[in-house]
Amino acid sequence: MATLVIGLGNPLLTDDGVGVLTARAVQDALAAHPVPNVEVVEAGVGGLRLMELMVGCDRAILIDAWTDAELPPGAVRRLTLADLEAIRPPQHLASAHDATLPTALAAGRRLGLKLPEDIVIIAVAVSNVTDFGETPTPAVLAAVPQAAAAVLAELRGAAETQWQGPGVAQ
Amino acid sequence: MKRISIDPITRLEGHGKIEIFLDEQGNVANAYFQIPELRGFEQFCVGRPAEEMPNITNRICGVCPEAHHMAATKALDMLYHVEPSPAVKKLRELFYMAFYCADHTTHFYALGGPDFVVGPDAPKAERNILGVIHKVGVEIGRQVIAMRARNHHVIQLMGGRKVHPVAGLPGGWSRALTDAERAEIEAIARQNVDFALFSLQLFKDVVLSNPAYVEMILSDAYTHRTYSMGMVDANNCVNFYDGMIRVVDPDGRELVKYHPRDYAQHVAERVEPWTYLKFPYLKQVGWKGFVDGPDSGVYCATPLARLNVSDRMATPRAQEAFEAFYETLGSKRLPNGRYQPVHYRLATHWARLIELLFAAERMLELAMDPDVLDPDVRPVVNTTPDEGIGCVEAPRGTLTHHYRTDARGILTKVNLIVGTTNNYAAMAMSVKKAAQSLIRNGTVITDGLLNRIEMAFRNYDPCMSCATHSLPGQMPLEVTVRDAEGRVVAHLRR
Incomplete structure (x- = not known):
């Protein structure tokens, strides 16, 4: 079963880079302890392009920054597409310029593209996505290992991890 | 206070905000189109080696990384005083035409399509790419995706990565082509020409044969x-x-x-x-x-x-x-x-399809040019850098990168004028005019307002992420209408 891990966001915009940093951490972990049929990519795209990246894979795990006033920066959450629909437009996925991810996926399916049924989003709550900078704020940077662990747990079939509270997931 | 919220969403960050102010008679006095600010781009760049710029600026935005990559690369040509060879120029242009073929196709079908193919007064749920597929049929939808896929393939092949290309060098291009690759690109370009001709025919059949659309294109509201x-x-x-x-x-x-x-x-x-x-x-x-x-x-x-x-x-x-x-x-x-x-600003959609055809034909010309097989595409640069300006047409307007460096090539000043910014004043005017057509004597026709305003600025193909150096492609829209006393009389969100 082919799984694609996509680190989303702009690594030059402070906390927005958390998805890409997490993807790199996942890549490093996989280099040490490989899981078969997993590809890790980074992409600052949404909507149609994101949907197209997923064509052909059986499962996709997206990692993205999430601006949510309710959550403290650094909190890690596991979301599904249904959750995305409920909170739309999530980061990157709505625009005068693109379709939302759920719309793009619906369009892709309508056109008969082979798209994964199993799509999980590991979201990291962020605070600053408006200043240029290559390093996330401390709480968000500190969450990278946890977010990477969440992705690896998905990959290794141990996704029963509890997601609660900021910064800690046991 | 009358407050209407359409399609409420949980976050306000990153919205395009439109504030419409009415006069005493309840007519539009002013319309302000605001875009959220991102801070510190120049400071971020200053102090870095200039040769990083093609790979930094292509991260500014997920919509046209290829345009930034190319403008930055051309700025490095001038900065390092190295004139690219004909082969390098042709390889770059070939790559760039593939980008145009993908981008203009996307705009017409996914973004302009909801306005023209589906229609400005169609229910909101249909005013998206799903509605376009429903209207034109699954087969054409497949062709749109195939058009994007084959040109993204060329972009990856020639640019080195799926999304953010890395092939630009001062005076050069890091990736030469084999003849087999050239032949593949030539075949793709031929398909692109066919698809562009088909799209122009579709525009004639669906848009120009519909008197209501033609009237809208020719109307003063969009001129x-x-x-x-x-x-x-x-x-x-x-x-x-x-x-x-x-x-x-x-x-x-x-x-x-x-x-x-x-x-x-x-x-x-x-x-x-x-x-x-x-x-x-x-x-x-x-x-x-x-x-x-x-x-x-x-x-x-x-x-x-x-x-x-x-x-x-x-x-x-x-x-x-x-x-x-x-x-x-x-x-x-x-x-x-x-x-x-x-x-007629709405004719921009038609103009975009003519450009699509040109990009496809030009791609074919370049793919058949023997120069693109020259393996010598990485010149050695040994000059002292000082100042460089690089310019291309991004799909959404003239894009200029301007860098100054010290003698080591460390950036001391950076200025970008991005495609969308050129059109900011015109967009603000178009938004005002669209609002005027739907707000008269205090009556705000909220039903069509958001659609009409969207149409007014969408024909410019604005990329606010670019203009603001913002999150890739993100720009939800929020419209507030205020009376002469500043009270909110309507509030719309998308």
Whole structure:
């Protein structure tokens, strides 16, 4: 079963880079302890392009920054597409310029593209996505290992991890 | 207070905000189109090696990384005083045409399509790419995705990565082509030409044969007689990769034609207190406010503007489409043989398809050029850098990168004028006019307001992520209407 891990966001915009940093951490972990049929990519795209990246894979795990006033920066959450629909437009996925991810996926399916049924989003709550900078704020940077662990747990079939509270997931 | 919320969402960050102010009679006095600010781009770049810029600026935005990559690479050519070989220029342009084929296709079908193919008054749930597929059929939808896929393949092949290309070097291009790859790209270009011709036919069948759409295109609500700006080759034909910047007045007379490195002599930037984004205008004409006409320095840099500044298209079938465009829209030929400019902003969608055809034909020409097989595409650079300006036509307007460095090549100053920014004043005017058509004497027709306003700025193909250096492609829209006392009378969100 082919799984694609996509680190989303702009690594030059402070906390927005958390998805890409997490993807790199996942890549490093996989280099040490490989899981078969997993590809890790980074992409600052949404909507149609994101949907197209997923064509052909059986499962996709997206990692993205999430601006949510309710959550403290650094909190890690596991979301599904249904959750995305409920909170739309999530980061990157709505625009005068693109379709939302759920719309793009619906369009892709309508056109008969082979798209994964199993799509999980590991979201990291962020605070600053408006200043240029290559390093996330401390709480968000500190969450990278946890977010990477969440992705690896998905990959290794141990996704029963509890997601609660900021910064800690046991 | 009447407050209407459409499609409420949980976050407000990153919204395009439109504030509409009414006068005592309840008519539109002013409309302000605001874009959220991102901070610190220049400071972020200063102190870094200039050769990083093609790979930094292509991260600014997920919509046109290829355009930033190319403008930055061209700025490095000048910065390091190295003239690219014909092979390098052709490889870069070939890559860039593949990008145009993908991008213009996406805009027409996924973004313009909801306005024209589905219709401006269609239910909101259908005004998206799903609605377009429903209207035109699954087979055409598949072709759109196939068009994107094969051109993304070329971009990856030639640019080195799926999304953010890395092939640009000062004076060079890191990836030479094998003959097998060239042949594959040639086959793709042929398919692109067919698809572009098909798309123009679709535009005729679906849009031009519908009197309601034609009336809308020709209506005053979507007309602004501004100056036009665009890049032209030595024969005054549209060119996306290289050339001179030509500006024509609303009647089609050339105001100026200048080398992109002289942009600062011709374009100034107006600062307004209500938005951090600056409004570029023509220095020679001057800033007269958000008005059109020959006395106002407001200009456009869009597919429509690029056709307006050009005498003709450089490829045969695009030239046929170009003539049909001006003849159909009632444009007369001037004494010098040029067509009068078209100012119907919604015709920009049509102009974009003509550019798509040109990009496809030009891609085919380049793919058949033996020069693109030259393996010698990485020149050794041994000059002292100082200052570089690089310019291309991004799909959404003239894109200029300007860098200064010390003798080690460390950046000391960075300035970008991105495609969308050129059109910011014109977009603000279009938004106001669209609002005026739906707000009269205190009556706010909220049903169509958001759609009409969306249509007004969408034809410019704005990329606010670019203009603000913001999150890739993100720009939800929020509209607030206030009466003469500043009270909110309507509030719409998307």
